[in-house]
Amino acid sequence: MAALSSLIIDFLEYLELERNTSQLTIRNYDHYLKRFLEFAGDINPKEIDLSLVRKYRLHLARWTDPKTKNPLKRITQNYFMIALRAFLRYLARVDIATLSPEKVELGENDPRPLKVLDEAQLKSLLEAPDTAKVDGIRDRAILETLFSTGLRVSELAGLNRDTINLNRREFGIVGKGGKERVVFLSDGACYWLEKFLEVRKDTFKPLFIRFQGKVDPADGGEAMRLTSRSVERIVEKYVKQLGFSVKATPHTLRHSFATDLLINGADIRSVQEMLGHSNISTTQIYTHVTNAHLKDVHKVFHSGNKEQ
Secondary structure, eight states, X not given: OOOHHHHHHHHHHHHHHTSOXXXXXXXXXXXXXXXXXXXXXXXXXXGOOHHHHHHHHHHHHHOBOTTTOOBOOHHHHHHHHHHHHHHHHHHHHTTOOOOOGGGOOOOOOOOOOOOOOOHHHHHHHHTOSOTTSHHHHHHHHHHHHHHHHOOOHHHXXXXXXXXXXXXXXXXXEEOGGGOEEXXXXXXXXXXXXXXXXXXXXXXXXXXXXXXSSOXXXXXXXXXXXXXXXXXXXXXXXXXXXXXXSSOOOHHHHHHHHHHHHHHTTOXXXXXXXXXXXXXXXXXXXGHHHHHHHHHHHHHHHOGGGSOO
C-alpha cells in the first residue's frame, strides 16, 4: 500500500483535477498536511488512529512560532484538523483503509468579533480616494464595487473588462469551489466604474490594473492586473489615512455589504446567494450584528420603553 507522502500528493492532484479547487486552497492543504506528515512520519494510512490524532492535536496546541513565540490560535489549529479530515475522506473515497473522517473532531474556536463599518465610516472610506487622479478613480471604483457586490478580494482581482455589464448592472462570477452566482452593481459602483473605464487609455483585459512599474502589454495586459494583495494594500492605505479604530480590509466591506442588506430587510437566504455561501450557517454569523441593530430599534420604538 502507498505511504502517506504519495497519497497526500494524490489527494492534492484530485483537488485540482476533479474538484476544481482554487490554487490558494490547494497550497493551504499542502501546508497543513505537510505538518501532519512531519509529525506522524511516512506511515501506512492504517496506522492513523484516534490515539495518533489526539497526540497530533496536543502537538498543535503546544506548538509555538520559533520567531514570535506565539502559539497557534484555536481557529488555526482547526484548519490543520479540517485538512486532515478532508484527506481521510478522500482515502475513504478511493477505498483505502484508514481512520473514519467523522472521528476527527474540531475544537471550539475562540469567538471572533465580526468587523463591520458603520454608515459614517463607510461613507468616509468610499470618499477617501483623490478622484482628480486616475489611480484615485480606480480606487474609488474598487471600494464601491466591493461594497456593492460583496465580492471576495480574489474574485474582484480576477475581473476582466468584458465581465461586467454596466447596462444591466449585474454580472456572473465563479466563486469558491466553482460555485456560480450573480452579483449586482449599485448606482455608485456603476458611476465610478464607467468613470474609470472612460479615463483608461489602454486596451488591457483586466478590469483593475496597476499604474506603477513597467508596462507589459503581453497576453492582453495580464501582468498589469492588480493582485489580491495589491487591493488589500489599497484598502489598508485609506483605512490608515482615516485613522479608523477598525482594521478594515476588503473582507470588512464584504461583511458590511451583508449586514447592510440584512439590516434593511433582506432575507438571509437571498444574502446567502449573493455572498456565494454553500451553507447558510456561514451566513448566520451576520445575525449577531443585525440582532444588535434590532435591539436598538426595539429600544427606540417599542411603547414599553417610552418615558411615562
